[in-house]
Amino acid sequence: MGTRGLIVLGFLGLLGFGALWWAIVHTPRPSLPVVVVIMLAVVTTTVGPWVALAHRKVRHDDEAGGLSRAAVATAVVIAVGGIAVAVAFRGDLSSPTVMLSVFAAGGIALVGAAVFPWLFVTTRMLARERAARARAEERADLAAHLHDSVLQALTMIQKHAETTEVRKLARGTERDLRAWLYGRQPVAGTDFAAALTATAEVVEDTFDVVVELVSVGTCELDARSRAVVGAVREALANAAKHGGVPRVSVFAEVTEAEVFALVRDRGRGFDPAVHAGSGRRGIADSIERRMRHEGGTAVIRTMVGEGTEVELRMPVGRP
Incomplete structure (x- = not known):
């Protein structure tokens, strides 16, 4: 049964509980078996849907689930014990004992198996969210501080260092620091x-x-997106070897229709x-043959002294 159906059934059970209470006060008491059956049916209908809803919320939480199961077991013991006492005495105390035990069991089941576990999980979830928010704010403050100091210093070293090894070390350190600050990146072998x-x-x-x-x-790497990566790599290598520029720009975008990449340099x-x-x-x-083999296109725009642009487009999905 869906969540909406359980909620409707739970409210119908509450109405049935009210009707049972009115009947106890204003009508003659029926026989003991009838009393037991009616009360068990009404209490189960009243409590059962709310317990089921709470169980759906806490079923993945072992601690809250244990509390819920303990409450249900306690309620069953109280109900069965009260009925056993009533049957054993067979006197005037029987019906009040049965009603008290069944109602007490229903109350314990409702509070212990539905209300308390739900509040327990909700409260802990809010506490975790507040802690996660605090950690995120601390991480953002740290990232801002390092960006304004260490990362800018590494960038300056790359621009003004006289040796290749120093620039390479600065770039590697900057990449490692950015990866640590902004989280683990997807695996290069599976992600475009x-x-x-x-x-x-x-x-x-x-x-x-x-x-x-x-x-x-x-997107996930497949034959087509790998072709784009390979073409980008070749375009970058050509720009680095023949462009005579210290930097090359790459823009890539993945949409529902295509994978697009643009490699640009302002070199020779x-x-x-x-x-x-x-x-x-x-x-x-x-570049061109690799893209064409997988159903894509490559457009080279260049002019002596004006740099080079390599535009790559690859359709997404099967041909």
Whole structure:
């Protein structure tokens, strides 16, 4: 039964409990078996739905679930004990004892198995949220402080260091610090954005350039998205080797329709006609052919002295 159905049944049980109380006060008392059956039915209908709703909330919490089961067991013991006492005495005390025990059992089940576990879980959840919020605020303050001090210092070292090893060390330290501050990144072997980040890091360390990467959205790596990563890697390597610039920018975006990437540098550029006649096949094979083989496109825009742009588009999904 759904949550709405349990709530409706619970309110119907409360109305039945009110009707039973009116009947006890204003009508003659029936026989003991009838009293027991009616009270058990009404109390079960009143308490059962709320206990079931609470159980759905606390079923994954072992501690709260244990409290709920203990309360239900106590209620059952009280109810059975009261009925046993009533049957054993067989006197005028029988019916009041039965009613008292059944009503007490219902109250214990309602409070102990429904209300208290729900309040217990809710209170602990609020406490955890407050603690998590406090930790997040502390982490944000620390990140802001380190960004204004250590990360900026590492950036300055990269710009003004005279040796490649110093710049490489500064870049690696900056990456490690950013990863620690902003959380663990997805695995490069399964995530497109993470694979782009890893590719940019390899190009930075190999060619001593800065890759400014902006990535929007991500997807799982498959043959098509791997082709985009490979083409980006080749475009970055070409820019680093032949562009004569200290930094290269990459923008990547994953939408429902396609994977898009744009690699841009403001370096030397080249004449496409001269490049085609030179016999070099890096762009044709590693970028254009790779993209075309998986159903994508690659557009190279360049001019001598104006830099180069490599625009990659790959449809998402099966051909």
